[in-house]
Amino acid sequence: xxxxxEARVLSHHGLMAMLGxxxxxxxxLNQPQCIVIVDASGEVLAExxxxxxxxxxxxxxxxxxxxxxSIGAPSDAIPEAVRASIAAATGGAVTGLPGGLPIIQGxxxxxxxxxxxxxxxxxxxxxxAALAAIGITD
Amino acid sequence: xxxxxEARVLSHHGLMAMLGxxxxxxxxLNQPQCIVIVDASGEVLAExxxxxxxxxxxxxxxxxxxxxxSIGAPSDAIPEAVRASIAAATGGAVTGLPGGLPIIQGxxxxxxxxxxxxxxxxxxxxxxAALAAIGITD
Amino acid sequence: xxxxxEARVLSHHGLMAMLGxxxxxxxxLNQPQCIVIVDASGEVLAExxxxxxxxxxxxxxxxxxxxxxSIGAPSDAIPEAVRASIAAATGGAVTGLPGGLPIIQGxxxxxxxxxxxxxxxxxxxxxxAALAAIGITD
Amino acid sequence: xxxxxEARVLSHHGLMAMLGxxxxxxxxLNQPQCIVIVDASGEVLAExxxxxxxxxxxxxxxxxxxxxxSIGAPSDAIPEAVRASIAAATGGAVTGLPGGLPIIQGxxxxxxxxxxxxxxxxxxxxxxAALAAIGITD
Numbered sequence: 122x123x124x125x126x127e128a129r130v131l132s133h134h135g136l137m138a139m140l141g142x143x144x145x146x147x148x149x150l151n152q153p154q155c156i157v158i159v160d161a162s163g164e165v166l167a168e169x170x171x172x173x174x175x176x177x178x179x180x181x182x183x184x185x186x187x188x189x190x191s192i193g194a195p196s197d198a199i200p201e202a203v204r205a206s207i208a209a210a211t212g213g214a215v216t217g218l219p220g221g222l223p224i225i226q227g228x229x230x231x232x233x234x235x236x237x238x239x240x241x242x243x244x245x246x247x248x249x250a251a252l253a254a255i256g257i258t259d
Numbered sequence: 260x261x262x263x264x265e266a267r268v269l270s271h272h273g274l275m276a277m278l279g280x281x282x283x284x285x286x287x288l289n290q291p292q293c294i295v296i297v298d299a300s301g302e303v304l305a306e307x308x309x310x311x312x313x314x315x316x317x318x319x320x321x322x323x324x325x326x327x328x329s330i331g332a333p334s335d336a337i338p339e340a341v342r343a344s345i346a347a348a349t350g351g352a353v354t355g356l357p358g359g360l361p362i363i364q365g366x367x368x369x370x371x372x373x374x375x376x377x378x379x380x381x382x383x384x385x386x387x388a389a390l391a392a393i394g395i396t397d
Numbered sequence: 398x399x400x401x402x403e404a405r406v407l408s409h410h411g412l413m414a415m416l417g418x419x420x421x422x423x424x425x426l427n428q429p430q431c432i433v434i435v436d437a438s439g440e441v442l443a444e445x446x447x448x449x450x451x452x453x454x455x456x457x458x459x460x461x462x463x464x465x466x467s468i469g470a471p472s473d474a475i476p477e478a479v480r481a482s483i484a485a486a487t488g489g490a491v492t493g494l495p496g497g498l499p500i501i502q503g504x505x506x507x508x509x510x511x512x513x514x515x516x517x518x519x520x521x522x523x524x525x526a527a528l529a530a531i532g533i534t535d
Numbered sequence: 536x537x538x539x540x541e542a543r544v545l546s547h548h549g550l551m552a553m554l555g556x557x558x559x560x561x562x563x564l565n566q567p568q569c570i571v572i573v574d575a576s577g578e579v580l581a582e583x584x585x586x587x588x589x590x591x592x593x594x595x596x597x598x599x600x601x602x603x604x605s606i607g608a609p610s611d612a613i614p615e616a617v618r619a620s621i622a623a624a625t626g627g628a629v630t631g632l633p634g635g636l637p638i639i640q641g642x643x644x645x646x647x648x649x650x651x652x653x654x655x656x657x658x659x660x661x662x663x664a665a666l667a668a669i670g671i672t673d
Contacts, residue, residue, distance in 0.1 A: 128405060137583070188315065209347070210354040305445050308409070485619070486627055
């Protein structure tokens with residue numbers, strides 16, 4: 122019986138690389154964004170609100186990041202049929218909105234990134250750019 | 260007129276037996292779970308987040324446990340038609356999600372158990388295994 | 398530059414061993430306890446309220462566990478002079494109460510355990526018994 | 536009578552420069568930090584939790600940043616004699632802990648930065664390094 126097991130965590134160098142790549146992508150799309158990165162327990166590691174981004178999108182970006190980190194899949198993988206019930210039961214913590222992506226490397230769940238202020242497609246594109254910066258590609 | 264009446268409460272030995280049986284069942288199902296047990300007032304008695312379980316399922320498992328303890332029936336006994344209204348009116352405390360079971364023995368309502376991270380059927384199966392460990396079978 | 402780094406996490410087998418040892422110690426001391434175990438980000442992994450423990454000690458046990466996990470030292474290592482200020486600035490999350498111990502193994506910070514309902518000495522003794530169960534001794 | 540007046544706000548390029556300089560200084564001091572930057576309304580603009588920083592210091596760093604942005608002075612300018620009263624009256628939002636600095640340029644109050652996890656001196660040094668990165672020196 123093992124009392125502990127191996128894991129991996131994001132370093133702040135990884136976080137800065139992710140934020141930088143997210144900003145570059147958002148600028149290329151001409152859509153300022155709120156970007157939130159959480160660890161594998163949903164605690165915030167990094168956050169950036171770009172000039173012109175919707176300030177309340179901080180909240181949805183956080184929910185997206187935490188959802189993706191919790192389920193180990195994109196936030197919009199939450200089935201449509203149960204979104205309202207799960208959102209209610211978790212005080213809004215679980216969301217089915219697109220823009221949350223898990224951060225998984227070598228089988229280890231490192232956390233999640235959530236992006237909000239643009240369209241769903243723009244949010245996802247910015248999240249993917251951030252993941253690519255640390256070598257995670259689909 | 261009786262000013263007071265007899266009740267029964269779960270002991271921590273009962274709680275540990277429930278957690279142990281829940282873990283064994285979840286491992287048999289190969290689905291890590293969040294397990295929450297509350298007393299007849301909905302206050303947490305015990306909780307376990309298994310390795311690999313979704314951390315936000317702690318929240319929904321708590322809502323399931325509290326709902327079952329409150330109504331004295333499985334959480335999904337809440338009628339579909341009123342789930343959204345009741346969730347709103349209780350700040351999300353009452354949920355119709357499956358996975359919450361009441362803990363009732365000899366006519367005494369001892370509390371509720373909520374399980375989350377798996378499918379509804381898996382969640383209920385783990386809850387039932389925990390109840391069976393203290394002699395409660397359907 | 399490293400984007401990620403190695404870590405370790407507690408398994409639920411470790412958590413159950415810790416809860417079991419904590420209960421045994423608390424029974425030996427004849428002092429029921431609330432026991433909370435959190436991960437390295439302060440998110441709850443396991444919790445038990447023993448029969449007869451003060452139910453509001455759940456809250457202080459959580460604060461003790463989170464404080465120890467955050468600072469990587471016993472909760473009462475917070476200097477007396479700044480306890481009130483730090484408690485206020487963190488919404489009560491950081492406490493200087495005794496009974497919180499970090500869970501550190503091989504240089505990895507795995508989380509923290511908080512115990513509450515007894516005297517400070519009793520709380521610490523129960524926490525140490527839990528740590529000893531997974532091979533962590535002072 | 537003027538119905539509106541000129542203001543200035545931090546751009547996300549300024550935020551990234553501040554975070555980068557804060558990280559460099561914290562690494563030079565060998566003390567990982569939580570860094571939070573807020574705008575002139577106290578709303579979060581950017582945040583970074585460095586590897587090894589105390590996760591609960593996010594909360595105190597936020598209080599420091601908001602206090603400095605609100606009063607337009609370092610957080611520890613709050614007089615000792617009133618700290619407890621003001622903390623109580625503001626739900627912990629105003630803190631006298633050192634490590635919060637206002638971000639003021641050309642007479643415009645742009646926001647505040649809060650740093651936490653180190654000693655008061657280390658926290659202030661990291662905050663100053665971040666300000667220097669955008670041309671603000673004492």
